[in-house]
Amino acid sequence: MKHIIAGWVVALVFQATAGENGFALYTFESGDVPAAAAATNAALSVESGALKVVFRPDVQRSGVRFSPAEPWDCKWLGNYHLSARISNPGDDSVYIHCVVESAGGGSVRRAVNIPAGGSGRYYFELAGPGLGIDYGLRDDPPSFTGCGTRMIIKGGKYAADFSRVKSIRFYTERQIDPHTLIFDDIRISESPPGDPNYMTGLVDRFGQAAKIDYPGKIHSEEELRQVALDELRALAVSRPMSDRSTFGGWKEGPWLEATGYFRAEKVGGKWALVDPEGYLFFSSGIANIRMANTSTITGIDFRDDAVRYVDPEDVTPEDSLGIVPPSDAIRKTRYVSSELRHKMFNWLPDYSDPLAKYYGYRRSAHKGPVKHGEVFSFYLANLERRYGEPRPGFAVSKWRDVTIDRMIDWGFTSAGNWVDPEFYQNNRLPYFANGWIIGDFKTVSSGYDYWRPLPDPFDPEFERRAKLTLEVVADEVLGSPWCVGVFVDNEMSWGSMESNRKRYGVVLHALSRAASDCPAKAEFMKLLKAEYPTLGKLNAAWNTELTGWNELEQGVDLYDAEFSEGMLADFSMLSEAFATQYFSIVHDALAGVLPNHMYMGCRLTMWGMTTEVWKAARKYCDVMSYNFYGMGIGPKTWAFLEEVDRPTVIGEFHMGATDSGFFHPGLIHATDQKDRARMWKEYMESVRDNPYFVGAHWFQYIDSPITGRAHDGENYNIGFVRVTDVPYPHLVKAAKEFHCTLYETRYGDVKEAK
Structure with missing residues (x-):
């Protein structure tokens, strides 16, 4: 009977917060921080009927996660989105991430900037046209309007079944200064009808956004030529900053040994570059000045x-x-x-x-x-x-x-x-x-090969190609x-410090392969045999039961092993040898x-x-x-x-x-x-x-x-x-x-x- 009553109460609460077009998750009107809200490197409080989150600076992540006892059920909605009213009382804008996790597995991350002193509704699409589909853009134009500011895809476009939502998380990453945001009226709502042509006619003849106007947009060839002419006139009378040497170093500063080429030296407790004439040099520059990525x-x-x-x-x-x-x-x-x-x-x-x-x-x-x-x-x-x-x-x-x-x-x-x-x-x-x-040349995987696998530097072909x-x-x-x-x-995928498996992924992958097919594995075998006179000593250090060096040479899967101190020490040695x-x-x-x-x-x-x-x-x-x-x-x-x-x-x-x-x-x-x-x-x-x-x-x-x-x-x-x-x-x-x-x-x- 108790369970029946409890379920009836939950149903009443849901009906009270649900509407024809969706339902509220949190309104914070009770004055208490919800039990489902957990902070990570952040301070939470409810003030004036809204959740105040103080984000901590200079940490990997700082924020709040909402994890209800039971996932939020969205199956009864059509196309729908998560949204929240977010206010920024500070003097600087705040860049935040939002991750929504599906009860069926998988998650999607989006991000948005909250303007200084601003307040508005920000939304995260959960079900609708084009979600998870790669059209050749990192993110697409909005398919509908009128629901606030759209959060932008962070990372890849991944498909996830959000018919049942397990959790939502808002956080910052490695902020320099502490920031505060105010969250209110977090809800899941049905989305309005979208534009069926939202992916067509995106670009005009100048390569600009065709469907909207904005400051700095060019509207004609004549306008473009005039803008260019005005800039050329200004550049014609421009001169380098007066404190610069021939190579852009600081000619008003101390003079060091001039070698005719750039070099590095520590001066006054600070590292510096030194230009060919011997002046201190700091490289402030812009990368990717080329045509290769303009197409x-x-x-x-x-x-x-x-x-x-x-x-x-x-x-x-x-x-x-x-x-x-x-x-x-x-x-x-x-x-x-x-x-x-x-x-x-x-x-x-x-x-x-x-x-x-x-x-x-x-x-x-x-x-x-x-x-x-x-x-x-x-x-x-x-x-x-x-x-x-x-x-x-x-x-x-x-x-x-x-x-x-x-x-x-x-x-x-x-x-x-x-x-x-x-x-x-x-x-x-x-x-x-x-x-x-x-x-x-041969390659080795760290387990996270974002751009490509790592080259096997022990392969002679790698050295030939380097030369x-x-x-x-x-x-x-x-x-x-x-x-x-x-x-x-x-940006090579060497590994990650998040866990030992990610840290030593290169070593684990090489050890799983046959030495005859992996030059790095062959080198690892030499190093391990030099470290351990007998296989028994390696087994003792690793807490393994290898039957012979040949077994290790043919490849062993240690991904799920319990890493001993001796094993981790050797993984570290092999990892550094690989990078060296x-x-x-x-x-x-x-x-x-x-x-x-x-x-x-x-x-x-x-x-x-x-x-x-x-x-x-x-x-x-x-x-x-x-x-x-x-x-x-x-x-x-x-x-x-x-x-x-x-x-x-x-x-x-x-x-x-x-x-x-x-x-x-x-x-x-x-x-x-x-x-x-x-x-x-x-x-x-x-x-x-x-x-x-x-x-x-x-x-x-x-x-x-x-x-x-x-x-x-x-x-x-x-x-x-x-x-x-x-x-x-x-x-x-x-x-x-x-x-x-x-x-x-x-x-x-x-x-x-x-």
Whole structure:
């Protein structure tokens, strides 16, 4: 009887909060924090009928999770969404994540920026058209309106059955400052009817959002040419900042030994780069100044397989190739491979149009529904519209000159990674060269191969390919003193510190394979036999019952083993040996052809790095590099740099917004362009003020295509310039303000060279 009454009460409560179009989850009118709410590194309280959440800074995650005793049942709704009223009483915007977990397994993450002093309703689609379907964009335009501000997909687009919702979670990641948000009226509601054509006609002839207007949008070729002319006039009278040396160093600061090339040195307790003339140098730059990532897939392909041929000796990955139009013969085999993508464009040039030269072909894509196909660069087309094309290549040549003029005018001291090799001999702006080691060598998996599996550095083919790659880089650099250093590879999935299995995934994978098929496993066998005179001693240390060395050599599955202290110690040793082999091979290959240029590493990440990896890297890298997307450099998160104690550079970071026509802001969200500029400046200030950092590079120079870059669908507002090559004025202003005091603020207390 008690159970029946309890169930009846629950039913009454549900009916009281449910409505025709959905039901409320939490209104907080009782004045108490719900029992289902659990905080992680956050403080919860209910004030004035709303939930106040104080988020803690400089931690992995800070937030609140709601987990009801029974999952919320949504089966009776049609298309529906989660929403909450969120207020931000603070002076700065707050970027938060929301994860919804299905009772049937799986979860989806979205994110949104809450403006400073703002209050509104924010929604998360749970059931509706297109959810979980990859159209070649990281996120799509909203399919309906009128429900508030839409949260943006974070990570990949995953399908999940949200007919029963197990939990919802709101959190921040590694914030620099504490923030407070107020949550109220969290509910699940039926969605209004959507626009059946929401995925068609997205882009106008300039590559801009076609269905909305916004500040800075170009409406005609005449307007575009006038904007370009106005900027050229301003750049013509611009001069470098007065405190800069020939190479962009601090000529008013202390003078150190001049070697004719860039190098690193610790001065006054701070790491610094030193320019070829001996002046202190801080690398503030912009990465990805090239055309390779400006193209988007058109939905057209060709039946002639010759267009997909790849030379096995090529050293340039597909996503780093420029725009090369297919031949007329190949174009005759044209067909529509994706009707959906082809209908996204209001305009694409006929093959007889002069702008058709900016069609290219992508032989493979990392992500997306179209694995290969025709691409088009609206950015290149807009350059020709801006500057004309009185002779072949004029517009791109003019673009290179204007780009360098801009960088110097804005106060940047260098370019970042992935600058077009055509800039390598400009002799006006320092830069970093780049190489990728690709080829048919053996690989090893860490268990999380985001971009690709790790190369097996013990495979002789890897060493051959490393030498071949760096020889090509050397032929492009030609020993130029303007080249600060060389990045090789990028964001490799070494492992994660989240668990021992993730930390030592490379070792576990290699040990599971036969030594005859895995050079790393063969090397591990040598190291283990040197460590243990007998198999019995290894069994004792590992708590295993291996019957012979041959059993281990053939491969053993230890993923589910109970890791003993001895086993973990050996895993650590093998992991560091693996990484050491990689970094030593790359270092030696670079030193053999460019002995005067610094090795910048492979740009490690927080999600794909272990202690063993940075310990190996610091032995061989002249400068450590990390890609870090966050609010800035927090002292706790980056405390490990004290132990690393090497000059360090941030290889990538960015912030984006949706007020410039984009459906996805980027990896870190800002409220608008003004807020984006504020966030750029605060990030750079946190880097500048850390004694281990010698620079940071924004990613990237040009906005992504709105319909997604061909490589993986990134459609982010992350450029310093738009697809029309028009700079964002708020970012430019922030850059000039920061750079005019950069050196005095960073090194003003360093009065003399040591």
